[in-house]
Amino acid sequence: MGSVLPEEILACMLTGTGMGHFCEYIGPKSASELDAARVRPPRGATQAQLDAWAASGDKSLAAFFRTFAPKGAPPAEADPRDLISFMSHELIDIAPFAGYFRPQRIPMYQASATETLARVQAICLCFSDCKIIDQGGAHVRLFNRDLSREPNIPGHEACLEIVRVPPGIEAKYGLKPGERYVIQADIYVNGVSHAFGYFHRGAMQQYVLLPEEVLNNDRGNCLIPIDAKRLDGGPFVKNDLGRAEAGLAEPWGCVAAKIAYRTGLKQGGTTWFLGATMAHLAQVREAAETAGKVLLTGGQAAEIARQVKAEVLEDMASLRRSPGTGAVDDIILKEPSVALVEAASDTLAYGGVMLLPAFPIGTNASLDVGAIHYKALSYLGDGEPTLAATYAKPRRTTLKPGGRAIFVGAGGPMGQIWLQTALDNPRPPRWMLVTEIDDPRLGLLEQLFRPQAEAKGIEIRFVNPIRTKLADVVEPASVDDIVGLCPAWMPIKATEPFVARDGLINIFAGIKAGTRGAVDIGLISQRGATIIGNSGSAVEDLQGVVVGALRGELRPNTSVAVIGPLARVWEAMRQVMYRETGGKICIFPELALPDLIPLVDLGKHFPSVAAQLDAHGFWTREAEEELFRVCPRLNA
The missing domain is CATH 3.40.50.720 (NAD(P)-binding Rossmann-like Domain)
Structure with missing residues (x-):
């Protein structure tokens, strides 16, 4: 039968864009009634604005917006949630409003025949969560979702305990109640991101539903056990990981991630030559043997196309009409033109590569630097006689030993x-x-x-x-x-x-x-x-961190700076968004902690827990077990 579950749970839901729509707002309905006396004036405020605010007898949020008139702001009498969201977008002080936000209460999930119910033992907060809140449904992994109709729950750095498993799932995957896991959030289904905490509701709640695709997707099984008996890679010095330690395996996995890159033209992909001449005919032929489509623009495109199967595109505009932006896998630039680099770069597909001719040091090109991160784009020097040799040249992706x-x-x-x-x-x-x-x-x-x-x-x-x-x-x-x-x-x-x-x-x-x-x-x-x-990271990267922590070689607990309850997640996320904490904030949804507690202040609240920190003041498994012994539980 399993344990008796609560009828309701706490969940931190995102129902719009910005911090004003994160968690439940319980403050005044009118901006004219919301006290802004303790709000710090925005950066860039003029002396006249500061003087007017100091002299004003009206210290409401509406008056704050009328006085400082931030560019692009909603009307001063707008919904307070929209004003607070604007303030969070612009990093204007919103700390005085923390008391007006709390987690929503939602009915306990009723799992279907393909869904597993898990208890969230710990959730560590990430700056990526801030991006979801700041961008709302426009976030690339939310696919323009209407959050007012289909709210999101962020949170992907989690330690989960299995609570209820449908018979079919248990038989198929061996999942059992009581087992503890970390989750690889980067779930892909048929090449489309179904990320945990983005596409699927995440772990900023007391319980979470895990659909079957968490266990069976393009990457395999994205649940990774944290029990040494269920893992290879010993000898181990620990039997399992603590709650915070397990939650922190995900960000540590991102640092430890092994970055893969292509060592050749994309098989069956689209390769585009810009400025190729007859002197480059051998490379064009080389590309035609691998790529599904070869495009030629500029140079001696027409002459080359008479000898190699290739499509001639007269200009950049025709390229965008033909395969479209973001549809080219490999760009081979033979003409040293910054303008061509900038224009062509926008056509690169995910994982795309551009080979560059020689440019002098100090030659700047305006590139989408965000896409280098999110689309895994690569720019390489074209310095070898063949394309195969250029692509095969080893590229370092980790810190140089002794460097x-x-x-x-x-x-x-x-x-x-x-x-x-x-x-x-x-x-x-x-x-x-x-x-x-x-x-x-x-x-x-x-x-x-x-x-x-x-x-x-x-x-x-x-x-x-x-x-x-x-x-x-x-x-x-x-x-x-x-x-x-x-x-x-x-x-x-x-x-x-x-x-x-x-x-x-x-x-x-x-x-x-x-x-x-x-x-x-x-x-x-x-x-x-x-x-x-x-x-991000792969399943293997995350498992490597778990194994490394069990072996005592990695120390994720050194990242814990603050612990807290689910009730204070809004304020915790504000601190992350405004970069007010150096280490990680770890939330324990099961505990009725009184507030967000920096480890340096732990002795004021729980002396017996503080006594279990290590000699450097870092979090330990012993401190965690003592905390769970002395701190009251929610839903008890």
Whole structure:
């Protein structure tokens, strides 16, 4: 029969766009009644606006909008939820409204014959969740869903306990109540993203339904056990993982992810030559043997097409009318034209590759840098006599052992994970530069990681690039790895002069797709630099983190900075969105915790739990078990 389940559960639902439509709003219905006295004025406010606000006797949210009149804002008397959403889009202070938001209460799920019910033991919050909230149904993985009719529940960094399994699912997949899993959120069905926490409701709730396609999809089974007895890869020093530790396996898996790239033209794909002449006839013939379609534009296209089966396109516009934007797998550019690079790049399909001729160092092209991350685009120098040789040239996708690395904007949770994994690597960099523009975050990074680096003989520096010029601490063309850990291109762009021969730039933090930035394509074509976007992970990557943690080689618990209850998820997500916490926030939906509790303040609330932290103040399995012993449960 199983345990008795509650009739209702708490769930943090997204019913529109922005923080005003995340969770249930219980504040005043009118903006004229909503007190904004404690709201910090927006950045860029004029002195006249500040003086007017200080002198005003009306401190309502409506008056705030009338006074500061942010560009593009809704009318001052609009629904408070829409005003708060606008404020979150613009990162205007919304902290004073946290008390007006709480999780929704929804009926307990009634699982179908193909759905498994799981209890959420832990959910760790991710900046990707902020992107879902900020973009709403327009998010690329929500497919323009009307969230007012079909709400989303974010959350993909989860530890799940199986509660109810339909007989057919148990017989087919061996799933049993009581088993504990992490979930690989990147689920694909027939090539289409059905991601957990995006397409499917995620884990910011007490219980979650898992459809059968979680267990059987393009990637196989996306549930990964966290019990050592059910995994290969020992010897293990742990029997299983804790709740927070398991939830954190997903972001650690993104850092550890093995990036695959094509080593040849796409079989049966579309290859487009720009500016090819008769001197390139052999390469066109080579492409025709592999590609399903070869396109020729410019150069001596007509002459080549008389000798090779290929389609001649007179100009870029005809290309867009023919296969369409985003439909070309390989672009071979023979004419060194920045304009052609920029125009042709928009036609690249997912996983597309563009081969570049020689451009001088310092030649900038405006590229969709967000697409490098989200569409896995590659730009390579065309420096070999054959296409096969160019594609087969090894490309490094991980930190160079014993190399030099810059971690750009590393103050957030993912930056901390990158630094920890780099330092724990058996073959770490020998020199590391960590940048962060927020001084308190930078100070925390130095406190956490300088002792570890120095104990291993690694030279490490911590720099605020607003205060210190990078050129004063880094030599030109001397850095093997640039890891971009802030979702903006310009801080990464600033490191280009330091990229060494065969260096690697990893746009790890997802820059919004469609964001164009000036990329030095001379680094690629002349210096052999590689630019990649590390997005998500595979089932094998996540399982590798679980195995590594069970072996004691990886330490996901070092990422926990704050613990809290489901009731405070709105405020927790606000802190993530506004980058107010360095490490990870871990929510325990089963517990009636009093508030969001930074680990440094744990002793004020639960002294016996704080006593179980390790010598460096990091979260431990022992602290977690003590917390679950002393803290009251919800639905008890």
